[in-house]
Amino acid sequence: MVVSKYVNVEGASLHYLSREEESAENPLLIMFHGFPENAHTWEALMATLPTSLDIIAPDLPGYHLSSPLPSETDYQVPSLISRMAAFIEKVQKGRKVILLGHDWGGAIAWPLAAFHQTLISKLIIVNAAHPSCFTRAIKTSSTQRAKSLYISALIDKGAERTLTNTSFTLLKNMLGNGFFEKETSYSRTLLNDWSKPETLSAMLNYYRQMPQQVPQKNVPEHVLDDIRVPEIFIHCPTLLLWGEQDDAFDLSVLDKIEHYVPLIIKRFNPHASHWLHREKPEWVQKEVINFIGL
Template sequence: MEKRKLYDHFIEVQGHSIHYLSNTYESAVDTESTRPLLVFLHGFPENAHAWEGLIAHLPKRFDVVAPDLPGYYKSEPLSSIEDYSVPMLLTRIAAFVELVGRKRQVVLVGHDWGGAIAWPLAAFHSQLFSKLIIMNAAHPSTFTSLLKTSRTQRLKSQYIHQLIADDAHETLIQSDFSLLRNMLGDALFSSDKRYADTLVSGWKDSNTLKAMLNYYKNMPQAIPFTDADDNELAALRVPNIRIVIPTLVLWGKNDDAFDVSILDGLPNYVEELTVHQHNEATHWIHREQAQWAAGHINKFVV
């Protein structure tokens, strides 16, 4: 399918520039419009262009906004490492949504790190959103619970230790970003060279790469090692992140980062929940199964 025309915009949020893609030529979204407005938050190590394939399958009656997360690709790196803590990111992205949404109710869509932000953003700023859509991004509460009880999940999360290591920045550069390339899979770099080039361009910017790693370095809790002892696991505190708006979860079962049982506890935290799983999809469901995902999003948003 031909990709939908998206326009580049920049907006200043709390003293830093955020780049975003939108289907509207004007930077301000129409405040009087009754068209659904979807805001897409991408994950690590991607950028806003990750959503183009999915957006191409959405009805043209949807308005879309897809930012580069703060510090990623064309969005300006933040001033300090503390600015990448989850509470600070929530405040900044809520301000971004208020600016681009202009008092319209927004459907929030998140994948991976974008989803890790979207869960608490919808919980603590629910007045900004009408609905929440999550794609292969663990709810903070069920993720922490599973880290405490599941060796399989702890094993799947060990890659994070490579990303928070003191030499992570240098190691990624010296290896030509082999860890990031392996995460995304070789097929991406041959099948969508234009998008892959935007990724590598961002990674090669030292300040951008450091910003991307700062998300992991500011995770609320440390990731335990696979065979952590009982005391270390007991120290993990399960947050109480409750979602009161209608929520759709789209999940690729073959996810290398999350065990599928991470979905089991969601009804304890999400009041109105719909889950659709795809048997063949991996963590990158938004790109691998763009048409399937768009179909479910269209039915959910209507």
């Protein structure tokens, strides 16, 4: 049974969904969601995974039932990594941790696994670009810069007002054709989240505090030359699951990823989009089970 729990991390409350026996024999799968979702995005996948696996899925800081953070700068990636590593330490309870991240959850999971190596035994990424590869792609790929243009609307000073006044059309379109056509408890939850000014601002702060803002499609070469590619290496076994119909990422974001993640296994689904975990939960479940070795 999945239950809601809360834990205080660095002075802020983090809400998470829990399906646990809290047995030291069970590995613990911790799942970080992306923008503009919340922990309930994982419910279809959680329902298919065996009970020999404990599962925790937090609402990222500021999302849904997790407290907004005091300062906009608290949403900078190093601060988020520190906070989520502290969260893992609080809920781990002696279990081997497999970290899974999608989208922004993946953007946090990649460097967390790099900089907190003793916390994470294995890493699973669903449609989230490695920070080094993403930065290189926006330097070298006009296609990726074009796919990332939506970010400019999210970091605009008037983004909250624009999104609200347009009934969150941009966010609805992000989640894929048909997602809101059939009303569900999850879609209602998302609309309720987005309608809360403090929550919406917290969500947008992830983009506003990105370490490297995305340049425009036809930016001058000297601006691109000045972008520094971070060197972030992940040494644990890593599974990359990728829906090939991704509107947010060009496949160039995967070029030379083995340089940064030598123990990577890549699996592609040609029929899924950026929302692979929701569209193909059975496919994801099989890949996850094989990778963990259950």
